Amino acid sequence: MNNVFVYCEITEEGHVAEVSQELLSKGRKLANDLGIGLEAVAIGTKLDGIEKEILPYGANVVHVADDKRLFPFTTLPHAAILVKLFEEQKPEIALFGATSIGRDLAPRVASALRCGLTADCTSLEIGDHTEAKAGKTYKNLLYQIRPAFGGNIIATIINPDTRPQMATVREGVMKKELWPAASNPVVNKIDVANYVSDEHFVVKIIERHIEAQKINIKNAQVIVAGGYGVGSKENFNLLYDLADVLGAQVGASRAAVDAGYVEHERQIGQTGITVRPKLYIACGISGAVQHRAGMDQASMIISINTDPQAPINQIADYTIIGQVHEVIPRMIKYYRQNSK
Amino acid sequence: MPFRIIVLAKQVPDTRNVGKDAMKADGTVNRAALPAIFNPEDLHALELALRVKDQVKDAEIVIVSMGPGRAAEIIREAMYRGADSGVLVTDRKFAGSDTLATSYAISLAVKKLAPFHLVIAGRQAIDGDTAQVGPQTAEKLGIPQVTYAEELVSVDNKQITIKRRLERGIEVVKSPLPVAITVHSSAPVCRPRNAKLVMKFKHARTVTELQEETKDYTELRHDRPYLNIEEWSVDDIQAETDKLGLSGSPTKVKKIENVVLQRKESKVLTADEKDMDLLMQELIATHVIG
Numbered sequence: 001m002n003n004v005f006v007y008c009e010i011t012e013e014g015h016v017a018e019v020s021q022e023l024l025s026k027g028r029k030l031a032n033d034l035g036i037g038l039e040a041v042a043i044g045t046k047l048d049g050i051e052k053e054i055l056p057y058g059a060n061v062v063h064v065a066d067d068k069r070l071f072p073f074t075t076l077p078h079a080a081i082l083v084k085l086f087e088e089q090k091p092e093i094a095l096f097g098a099t100s101i102g103r104d105l106a107p108r109v110a111s112a113l114r115c116g117l118t119a120d121c122t123s124l125e126i127g128d129h130t131e132a133k134a135g136k137t138y139k140n141l142l143y144q145i146r147p148a149f150g151g152n153i154i155a156t157i158i159n160p161d162t163r164p165q166m167a168t169v170r171e172g173v174m175k176k177e178l179w180p181a182a183s184n185p186v187v188n189k190i191d192v193a194n195y196v197s198d199e200h201f202v203v204k205i206i207e208r209h210i211e212a213q214k215i216n217i218k219n220a221q222v223i224v225a226g227g228y229g230v231g232s233k234e235n236f237n238l239l240y241d242l243a244d245v246l247g248a249q250v251g252a253s254r255a256a257v258d259a260g261y262v263e264h265e266r267q268i269g270q271t272g273i274t275v276r277p278k279l280y281i282a283c284g285i286s287g288a289v290q291h292r293a294g295m296d297q298a299s300m301i302i303s304i305n306t307d308p309q310a311p312i313n314q315i316a317d318y319t320i321i322g323q324v325h326e327v328i329p330r331m332i333k334y335y336r337q338n339s340k
Numbered sequence: 341m342p343f344r345i346i347v348l349a350k351q352v353p354d355t356r357n358v359g360k361d362a363m364k365a366d367g368t369v370n371r372a373a374l375p376a377i378f379n380p381e382d383l384h385a386l387e388l389a390l391r392v393k394d395q396v397k398d399a400e401i402v403i404v405s406m407g408p409g410r411a412a413e414i415i416r417e418a419m420y421r422g423a424d425s426g427v428l429v430t431d432r433k434f435a436g437s438d439t440l441a442t443s444y445a446i447s448l449a450v451k452k453l454a455p456f457h458l459v460i461a462g463r464q465a466i467d468g469d470t471a472q473v474g475p476q477t478a479e480k481l482g483i484p485q486v487t488y489a490e491e492l493v494s495v496d497n498k499q500i501t502i503k504r505r506l507e508r509g510i511e512v513v514k515s516p517l518p519v520a521i522t523v524h525s526s527a528p529v530c531r532p533r534n535a536k537l538v539m540k541f542k543h544a545r546t547v548t549e550l551q552e553e554t555k556d557y558t559e560l561r562h563d564r565p566y567l568n569i570e571e572w573s574v575d576d577i578q579a580e581t582d583k584l585g586l587s588g589s590p591t592k593v594k595k596i597e598n599v600v601l602q603r604k605e606s607k608v609l610t611a612d613e614k615d616m617d618l619l620m621q622e623l624i625a626t627h628v629i630g
Contacts (some may be wrong), residue, residue, distance in 0.1 A: 072511075075475070075485055100506040103471050104487045111443060111476035116590030119470040129594055143594065149355060149467065154597045162590040203484050203515045206501070210509035222629060246629050271469060279628050300628055302619075313606055318619060322611025330616040338621070339630045 003037040003061070004030050005091040005164065007082065008054060009101050010044035010071060012210050016053040019097035019171040026124060026174040027095055028058025033126040034140055036092060039063065041085065043078050045071040051187050058179035065190040069201055072208060073101050076200040079108040084195050086113060091164040093142050095124075098168035110166050116159035117166040118144035120270055122173055122293045129158055142167070147270050147289045154289070172218045172274035172294075215249070215265040222248035222279045225268055225295070228255035229284020229305065230324055236261050238328045239283060245332050251275065253291045269294035283324045287312025304328075343399040343497065345389045346450055348461035348477070349382040349418060351411040355466050378414045381462025383530040385523040389460050390422045390531065391492045392500075400424045402456075404449050406434060406442065412546045415569050419541035420533040427453070427570040428546055433581055434574070438589035439468075443476035445584060448577040450481060458500065459520040463488060471522070478520035486515055488524040546571040 004027045009017040024040060031038040039061040040054045051062040065081050086094065086109070094109075096102035098120050110117035123145040129138045141158045142165040148155040159165045217223060224243045226236055236250070243250045251268040252261065268275055270290040280298035285291060287303075287310055295301070296315055303316035304327045313319040320327055353374035386401075393399040403418040403426040405411045415426035429449045437445065450459055459481065464471035471487075478485035486502050493501040493512060501514045505524045543557060546569045550557065561567050574581060582588060609615040624630045 074513075075487075079479075100488065104475060104485070107439070107470075107472035107475035108479045108485065110472070111440060111479035114440065114590070116438065116440065117472060118591060119468075119472060144591075148596075156594040156597075157591050158594045159590050160592060203486065203513055203519075205511055205513050207512035208509065209511075210506065213508060279623070308608070313608075316606050318609060319606050320609045320611055320615070320619075326611045327616065330611070330613055331620055334617050334620040335624070335629070339624060 002090045002092045002163070003039050004028075004034070004093045005039050005041060005086070005089070005095070006059075007094070007096045007102065007105070008040050008042045008050075009097055009099060010042060010047070010050075010073075012212075014044070014046060016042065016050065017097060017099070017171075018176065019099060019102075019169070021053070021057050022171070022174040022176045023095045023097060023169060024054060024057035024059055025177040025179070026169075027093070028177075028179050030093060030124060030126060030142070031058070034092065037061065039089070039091070041065070041082065043070050043081055044073075045069075051185070055181055055185050056178050057176070058182070059185070060182040061186045061188060063188045063190055065192050065195065067192040067196075069196075070192070072205055073105075074201070074203050074205065075104055075108055076203065077196045078105055079112065080197075080200050081190065081192070081195045082109045083112045085190070086164060094164040094166045096166070096168045098170045102168050106166060106168050113162075113164070115162035115164055115166060116157075117168070118146060118157045119168050121146050121167045121169050122270055122274075124167060124169070124174075129160060131160070141165070147293055170271070170274060213265075215263070217249040217251050217266060217268070218273050218275060220249035220275065221277055222246050222281075223251045223268070223275055223277045223295075223298075224248050224281045224283065225251035225253065225285060226256050226261065226283045226324075227253040227285030227291075228259055229286070230256060230261060231284070233261045235325060238325060242281070242328050242332055245335055248279075248281075251295075253285050253288075256285075282312050282316070283328070285312055286310045287315070341398075341455065343392075343396045344453065344456040345392055345399060345401045345458045345460060346453055346456050347382070347386050347389045347401055347403050347418065347423065348446060348450075348459065348474075349386065349403055349405045349414055350379045350462075350465045351376045351405065351407050351414045352379045352465050352467045353377075376410065376413070378417055379462055379465045381464060381523055381525050382414075383462075384525060384527040385460045385462045385521075386418055386421060386423065387528050387530040388489060388492055388521070388523050389458070391528075392458065392495050393422070395492075395495055396497070402427065402453055404429065404446065404453070406430070406446055406449070409546065409548050412549055412569055416541060416544050417533075419544055420538045421531055422534065422537065425566060425570070426544075427572055429572050429577065430546075430548075431573040433584050436586035436589065437584055438591045439470055439472040439476055440590055441584050441588040443473050443480055444588065445574075445577065445579055446473065447477050447480035448579050449572060450477070452572070452577055457497075457517045459483070459518065460489075461520070461522050463522045463524050474520060474522035481518075481520065483518050483520055484515050485520045485522070486513055487522045489521050490524050490527045541567070543567050544569050 008020040490505040491503040
């Protein structure tokens, strides 16, 4: 059987992106379930030693395509390398981060290979499938699980007949985990000239401004998150006040981001960031499944909502029925008076 | 030769108003049960196309939409805002298509409209949020792609320069034509309907729609051929049926589950000062905060 492949994104600073390391960790688990190996693909420039950031997460093989034309990322050369490499190696599974790059690249590759691709998976598992009509059983498929359609349902998607089984996953959904190093890891230097030609470089980047990540809510211990129910950008200031006092970060639901209350980097959920804090204070968030997918692993959840029936209350440890602008100042007041 | 801009647009169920009967047993969407709207990012795509048209001589915009008969509504809507003509790609055999089968069908329709200079679409549709059909269509057409367009910088008969919106910044790229572009929601919103264009196109119909009209518009349409919205079937685009619909889709829906919340023992509190003080006291005592 063939292996699990992970496309490793290279950051501005020349490192392997965190989402790729998370996918390697998950890829290792899937590979173990299937009794196969894990291979990584890194495409960029000045990649000497890049395997040091990949092998600790369980890869057996690292394919490296190093060429000065391969950074910054452009679609066509990266796609050409992956398509040819996948045709040669015939991966069982191929995983990509659901980033600006992954969501641009993976569909192009999937189309060329005519294989199935599922976007923004919140869970990946191995399982069997029986096609009732044909009476045919498929062993060890990749279950690609994602909320769908307004978030009222969770869909399990499979690709019975095509390989690789491809999926994209958002940052933070999978946990980064170190694995014992493979006994004989292989670094395969790809001969780039055999994989790309001049025609792949017709799109030219003439200007770039990439900022370092300013907001980092993924690793916050305490998160104060607001939804559409917060009501306005001004009301969000209360959340920042509480976050300041508690040493927390401010997060938001998609509805609050779409309404323009906060910046997109703070969005928590299926199409945002997944968080696992000690405490999650949900202010005016109703709790659609896409949002819960990004926060339901918090150790403790407090919901502040005027609606006793809000779905988020059902997963909350504490539900405070009330207005955000009444509750938060009281929390701040008590904390200021009583914390050390 | 006109400068042809093809805009891909989708009529989508308004996922903000989802009812119980929204899904069919086979896991596909029951579109008939939902209000249908112009996919928001496709309107941004139309605006980008209109801006190109404003700058290039002899430019024309063709809207291509794939979907059921009523999707002709969004083609008319695009005409009211400045599109010149439209094609509805519609056939029962398309039902159940995933993004790969969809992009196959769309790419054949686009090829039938060759020679073209630009293919512009919204980044993603709100019913699936996959953002896959744009890049997959580009691949099937064998042309480059520029995703997440935010602004048209410049365009001429040979090349286009586009500002892209990325997670943590922007990038300006230049591509030769033809190229496929997907447009981000941060791009300018679409201009509103133009009253003159509404008058001009209000009788635009597909053949199927015409059959449902009580009045006979044959003469009117003879004088004004732009009132014909083309309707293309599987045969018209010469598609291989095994590459369409459920059989042409490598992804299958194995199961659909309603979301069952794992109910916790939730303590319900009021917003009173007393309740708040007790809660904060407990959080501090158990070192959750502080």
